Amino acid sequence: MSDKQTSSTQPREDKRAIRVTSLGGGHGLFNTLRAARKVSDYVSAVVTVADDGGSSGRMRRELGEVPPGDLRMALAALSRDNERGMLWEKTLQHRFGGNGALKGHAVGNILITGLSQVMGSLTAALDELAALLGVKGRVIPVCDEPLDLEAEVTGLEEDPREVVAVRGQVAVATTIGQVRRVKIFPHNPQPTPEALEAIEHADLVTLGPGSWFSSVIPHILMPAVVEALNNSSAPKVLVMNLVAEPGEMAGMSMEHHIHMVNQHAKDLLIDVVVVDLTTMQGASERRHFERAASALGARVIYRDVREDDGRGRFSDRHMPDKMATVFQEILDTPIEDLPAHLS
Structure with a gap:
């Protein structure tokens, strides 16, 4: 049990003193960040960088840059909660229409990539954009280089037991086979120091919900991230999906989701798993x-x-207000005193 959990049973009412770090990507991370900022004035998003589809995939292939899409969504989620913040959120998420080269590109993707090239640092560019948007906290790539996702998949060949390698996040997310295991390339990529620091200094760390093999598990395939999580005294919270993702997790039970986490990171320790009542x-x-x-x-x-x-x-989808209530409960209550059900 962490010192932070056992030091006091009194509710922590001043959210300015709380730091939350959320790991993930895509829409799952977006809603988690919206929840986290209701309990904390300093939220850090540690974001996956394996996307290879859509606008992000095009920028990755054409410019050799880290795919910016999940980073963009995290910035949008953390934009200040006022009229100006909502304007910037809408602008970041806006996609160009028409029939030219810009069709389908998100404005935020272009801003992140362009500013990164000007400043010579993706992390510095994200910090600059965060300041512009009034974000109290940081958006941090889990790694400074694009990652490739590869899955071992069965059920694609005449012999359903034959294992086939499927490469690329989009291909993995949409496969009609059953994913047995995933890998990331290059081998043993180094997390950014900022990502490890965000975990180290957090009062609460969340992982999930989201695409299990595309947004959740890639983080824990990095041994340094697992080590940082295990060394952190903050409660580590795994938020389960509401339904199995179409494609990569189709037909897999919630129990199987947990087995996949354990299979890919046998040393990982989690304090709390949050499951929706209806699932x-x-x-x-x-x-x-x-x-x-x-x-x-x-x-x-x-x-x-x-x-x-x-x-x-x-x-x-998860509701940020409801998730925020659960996060506050975990912050306020020693883990061993958390009731499985609320009466």
């Missing part, structure tokens, strides 16, 4: 899931984190 209602299913989570050293808690319209209809 796992059977007692037997929960027992199997909790047994799998125990291999990570984790306590499982079931909470309402699903987006709803206030009229009983749910979406397949």
Whole structure:
């Protein structure tokens, strides 16, 4: 148990003193960051850099740059919560139309890549944009070089047991086969020092939700990231998806998601796994899931984190307000005292 968790059972009401670091990418990270900034005035996003599709993929291929799309989304999520911030968020996410070379490119992708070239540093460019947007915190690439994702996939050949290598994030995310394991290239890439520092200085660290093999697991394929997570005294929180991702995780149970984390990072220790109440209602299913989570050293808690319209209809996205409530609960309560269910 971390010193930060056992030192006090009193709620921490001053969010200016809290630092949250969230690892991930894409829409899952976007919603997590929106939740995190409700409990903290200093949120750091440690972002995957393996995208090879769309605008990001084009910039990566044509310019040899780190794909900026997930970084752009993190900046948009952390933009200040006022009229000016909303204007910048909308601008970052805006995509050019028409039929020319700019078609499909996001404005934020061009800003990040152009400023990175001018300043000679992607991290410095992201810090400059964060200052422009009024972000209190940082957006940090997990690595300074583009990563390639490769998956071992079965079910693609006549013999369904035959293993086929599928390379590239888009190809992995959309495969109709079953992903058995993923790798990243180059071998043993070095995380940015800023990413490791953000984990070290955090009061709360989150991983997930998101595309499991594309946005979540790539972080823990870096031994230095796993070591930083295990050395951190902050509670480490794994947020489960609401549904299995189409393609890469289709048909996989939530228990299998946990097995995949353990398989790819056997030394990783997690403190809390957050599961939405609606995703796992059977007692037997929960027992199997909790047994799998125990291999990570984790306590499982079931909470309402699903987006709803206030009229009983749910979406397949996490609701930032609800997640923020759970994050605050974890910050305020020693891990061993967290109830599995709220009465």
